[in-house]
Amino acid sequence: MPRRRVLMATVNQWHSPFQVGSHHLARGFAEAGWEVGFVSEPISPWHLLGGNAEEFKDRYHLYRSGGARVVPGKVWAYVPGALFTPHNKPVLNQPWIAEQWSRLTMPNLVGTLRQQGFGEVDVLYCDSVVHQGWLKHIRAGKSVYRIADALSGFAKTTPAIVQLERMVARSVDLVVYAAHSLEGYVKALRPTSMAYLPNAVNYAHFSAATRECPQDYSGIPRPIAVYVGAMDVWFDYRLMDEVLDRLPHVSFVLIGPDELARQRLRPRPNLHLLGRRPYADVPAYLQHADVGLIPFDVVNHAELVNSIHPLKLYEYAACGLPIVATEWEELTHLKSPAQLCRGTEAFSRAIEQALASPPARTALQAYAADHDWSARVSSLLKALGVPAE
Known part of the structure; x- marks a missing residue:
């Protein structure tokens, strides 16, 4: 045939x-x-x-x-x-x-x-x-x-x-x-x-045995809150700026094209812009982080953000990474393990909660495996x- x-x-x-x-x-x-x-x-x-x-x-x-x-x-x-x-x-x-x-x-x-x-x-x-x-x-x-x-x-x-x-x-x-x-x-x-x-999600790619810690992380204090993906106008820079100030003990690592991020985010010790990384290397960055972030600007880009079904939610979960996201329409349908937040205070609190009491890794991976x-x-x-x- x-x-x-x-x-x-x-x-x-x-x-x-x-x-x-x-x-x-x-x-x-x-x-x-x-x-x-x-x-x-x-x-x-x-x-x-x-x-x-x-x-x-x-x-x-x-x-x-x-x-x-x-x-x-x-x-x-x-x-x-x-x-x-x-x-x-x-x-x-x-x-x-x-x-x-x-x-x-x-x-x-x-x-x-x-x-x-x-x-x-x-x-x-x-x-x-x-x-x-x-x-x-x-x-x-x-x-x-x-x-x-x-x-x-x-x-x-x-x-x-x-x-x-x-x-x-x-x-x-x-x-x-x-x-x-x-x-x-x-x-x-x-x-x-x-x-x-x-x-x-490509579950096998992200859930494989824990990979070697990226060299980029060697000089970054833990805990690490990571974001991987595009950082265009729909990325909530105001929220990120405020959360960076509220949680100085957390290292925020942003991975992806960061030209706009370098313009809109004030430099500070707990902000780490790593730029683009190959897809093959992304699981290692997630596996050795402590919480995954999805901070999208729902207020100013509602039409676009409300129609996003984020791949990174499943990729974070496949790596056993707790997830904190801003709340938008599509995410409310998914019944995912992500903590959905409105506003800076709720987003900051959810990060601290995920760090202090993370959900079971097996539960996160089981959710991803179904998708x-x-x-x-x-x-x-x-x-x-x-x-x-």
Whole structure:
């Protein structure tokens, strides 16, 4: 029986330090015996003018090399290159750029996909409407669009992108969404069919035997409260500043792109900004911390934050790490072991309580184990009406 193929048109490139739902679903498909094509949003000469140089280097390498077998025999990852790509800037925010950039790819994207055996696939998966222009040239048995966030909550979203999302949602067989609060948003797109498919965790990766303590921690006093992930405008910098002052005996370690954090957080002895760390190393940072934090700004970014179903909640739990989070709509649905807080005083108190009397590690890991990505792949195939084998 020939191996089944899934082509995934995604936002993030394969080697991104942010390993999000689509990365994990790709691994889940591969583990289930599928051949996976993983195509991220394109690069262009304009990307040389800004952004993270290290990440651009990784993306450029995948482009110049014609893609790479990142999971040998199972996952082929690629980044297209084009003269122009969609962006919320003059000229680049025009509808024709969003719809036609794939015609300006070098080499031709659709031709490259056909050469790699992905011109006809069993499942076509999309989590980025930027890819809309070339998707119609791929023959697929079933198609699915995954919504992990409300696009309208992002500053980079243009009217052209919003229109493309409506087109994609109405053209696929199924739209899946990652948070209960996105249900109304998805219904407004008027898809043919829709289903709830929340985030999960690569449980084996995070729950494996305790790893060696990171060298970064050698000079950091304990206890350690850690955050791993993006620190964009929805990160609650005011809350973090106030908690840092209230708990000077706690070391706060923030891991991830920290350009904005360095601008908005006042330096002090108990603040440690470590920058990006490879996904492979993240479990060690969590296993050797004392409490995991999710401090998102619900007040000023309600539309965006309320639709977030945080992967890090499951990743913290899989490492046996107590969790303290600000309270928002989606978290109230999850019945998780996280302590949900409103305001600085409650957040600070919850950290102290987690340090003084942490929940049982086995209970935290049992919660995470029930939310493994392998189960999400099975749920997705079932919703699409595709046999598991």
